[in-house]
Amino acid sequence: MAVTDAVIVGARCAGSAAAVALAAAGAEVVVLDSARFPSPTLSTHLMWPGGLAELARLGALERVTALGAPRLPLAAVEIPGVRAVGRYSAVGGVDYAMCVRRAGLDLALVETARAAGAEVREGARVTGLLWSDGRVAGVEVAERGGRAYELRAPVVVGADGRRSTVAGLVGAAEPYLRRPDGRACFYAYFDDHREDLRPVAAQWRQGAELGTAFPCDGGLTLVLLMPPDARAADFRRRPDEEFDRTIGDLLPGLAARLEGCVRRSKVFGVSGLESYFRVSAGPGWALAGDAGHFKDPVTAQGIRDALRFGRLLGEALATGGDPDRATAAWQERRDRECLEAFHWTERIGRADPVGPLDVELHRALRADPALMTRFLDVYSRVVRPGQALTAPRLAGWTARALLRPGTDRAGLLRYVLRTARELRAERVSIKSGHRTHR
Numbered sequence: 001m002a003v004t005d006a007v008i009v010g011a012r013c014a015g016s017a018a019a020v021a022l023a024a025a026g027a028e029v030v031v032l033d034s035a036r037f038p039s040p041t042l043s044t045h046l047m048w049p050g051g052l053a054e055l056a057r058l059g060a061l062e063r064v065t066a067l068g069a070p071r072l073p074l075a076a077v078e079i080p081g082v083r084a085v086g087r088y089s090a091v092g093g094v095d096y097a098m099c100v101r102r103a104g105l106d107l108a109l110v111e112t113a114r115a116a117g118a119e120v121r122e123g124a125r126v127t128g129l130l131w132s133d134g135r136v137a138g139v140e141v142a143e144r145g146g147r148a149y150e151l152r153a154p155v156v157v158g159a160d161g162r163r164s165t166v167a168g169l170v171g172a173a174e175p176y177l178r179r180p181d182g183r184a185c186f187y188a189y190f191d192d193h194r195e196d197l198r199p200v201a202a203q204w205r206q207g208a209e210l211g212t213a214f215p216c217d218g219g220l221t222l223v224l225l226m227p228p229d230a231r232a233a234d235f236r237r238r239p240d241e242e243f244d245r246t247i248g249d250l251l252p253g254l255a256a257r258l259e260g261c262v263r264r265s266k267v268f269g270v271s272g273l274e275s276y277f278r279v280s281a282g283p284g285w286a287l288a289g290d291a292g293h294f295k296d297p298v299t300a301q302g303i304r305d306a307l308r309f310g311r312l313l314g315e316a317l318a319t320g321g322d323p324d325r326a327t328a329a330w331q332e333r334r335d336r337e338c339l340e341a342f343h344w345t346e347r348i349g350r351a352d353p354v355g356p357l358d359v360e361l362h363r364a365l366r367a368d369p370a371l372m373t374r375f376l377d378v379y380s381r382v383v384r385p386g387q388a389l390t391a392p393r394l395a396g397w398t399a400r401a402l403l404r405p406g407t408d409r410a411g412l413l414r415y416v417l418r419t420a421r422e423l424r425a426e427r428v429s430i431k432s433g434h435r436t437h438r
């Protein structure tokens with residue numbers, strides 16, 4: 001039976017990143033993926049500077065840049081009557097976002113893993129695990145075309161996405177922390193002749209609707225709508241019609257951005273998503289990327305976190321010490337770094353309509369470019385949400401909103417009290433590393 005140093009199941013963001021780190025340290029790594037690349041996947045693909053910096057650390061940024069997506073040095077957020085535009089701080093020398101279609105992005109990652117020395121086997125589905133003395137000791141593989149074989153390794157990394165086979169086989173599929181996502185995701189590609197707006201990643205919110213336009217490779221713009229999850233059924237029944245109607249009737253700012261741009265793809269979509277943490281380390285196994293942890297796409301953190309914690313997992317395993325200790329310490333670090341972003345994302349992802357505090361926030365961002373940059377840096381993860389959404393700022397915006405004529409004061413106070421309670425509970429969850437829930 002064949003033996004290697006590490007088997008990685010899944011070759012996209014988390015899998016390729018772990019493979020690069022291990023192979024670069026001289027380990028023999030086999031990456032198995034049931035897909036054949038280039039292969040699209042159901043995911044939008046905005047990366048903030050923090051995500052691009054992770055690509056750079058892997059040595060993949062040049063390959064990704066060659067795909068031709070425009071740099072997006074500007075970000076815009078708009079609610080009725082208030083538009084704020086700003087710039088990012090540089091992360092690892094990168095001060096722009098980029099939106100790269102997944103088929104090209106993931107192929108670039110696979111090529112980077114191969115260039116680092118990893119063996120990537122495509123069309124290879126992992127169907128079972130090998131066990132020895134209570135430890136995972138390898139995988140059973142079924143190749144497209146019928147060949148089946150076993151591959152032994154002292155560590156198996158499941159980087160096989162939200163429906164992770166490896167998580168199921170090790171008994172970790174049930175999350176220890178989970179939250180339903182409040183919004184569904186429906187997206188499509190438009191041709192884009194607005195050269196003046198191609199450097200801008202933009203978001204519009206109106207009522208409970210949320211839409212974005214992210215210029216991407218191929219001369220296209222990715223348009224993502226995130227309606228309340230309760231509206232997903234309307235999209236499912238008539239995806240194209242509901243997509244176009246939502247833009248035209250409910251998001252006039254986005255409609256204006258897309259004037260003269262023609263939709264060039266069908267509408268892709270997913271609803272009923274859930275954010276979670278799974279136990280991600282055990283004897284002879286670990287779960288990287290979405291296999292172990294997922295956040296609502298509304299803050300576009302998934303690719304960055306899959307790359308980062310895939311790489312860190314590979315680096316931890318490459319030190320050559322006890323692999324179980326290495327994966328346990330890696331999991332602690334992932335949770336420490338991700339818990340606050342998880343709670344922040346969950347709050348943003350709720351389908352709450354634009355409220356008085358949103359108005360004050362957008363006004364403040366418009367008035368203060370430095371504050372706008374600080375908020376964008378939360379998306380890059382170089383500033384923590386709590387460092388930008390500070391108690392004095394929240395108190396100031398609440399006071400301003402209370403004084404504004406027409407504000408539903410009772411509703412606002414209820415909202416503020418609820419948020420304060422939630423922030424307190426989140427602080428406890430973050431401080432404890434959410435250990436009580438394991």
Ligand SMILES: Cc1cc2nc3c(=O)[nH]c(=O)nc-3n(C[C@H](O)[C@H](O)[C@H](O)COP(=O)(O)OP(=O)(O)OC[C@H]3O[C@@H](n4cnc5c(N)ncnc54)[C@H](O)[C@@H]3O)c2cc1C
Pocket residue numbers: 009010011012013014015032033034035041042043044045046047051124125126127159160161162164165185270288289290291297300301302303304306
């Ligand atoms: C609708 C939507 C929009 C999103 N938008 C963004 C965004 O704009 N920006 C962002 O940063 N993140 C976004 N995300 C999150 C992002 O898609 C994920 O976080 C990221 O793809 C995680 O990468 P991964 O490598 O962990 O898993 P995946 O990308 O899911 O890759 C898993 C791989 O494992 C393979 N696999 C699965 N099972 C097996 C098996 N048994 N054997 C062999 N191979 C197997 C699959 O073929 C696949 O190639 C979005 C997610 C969704 C759902």
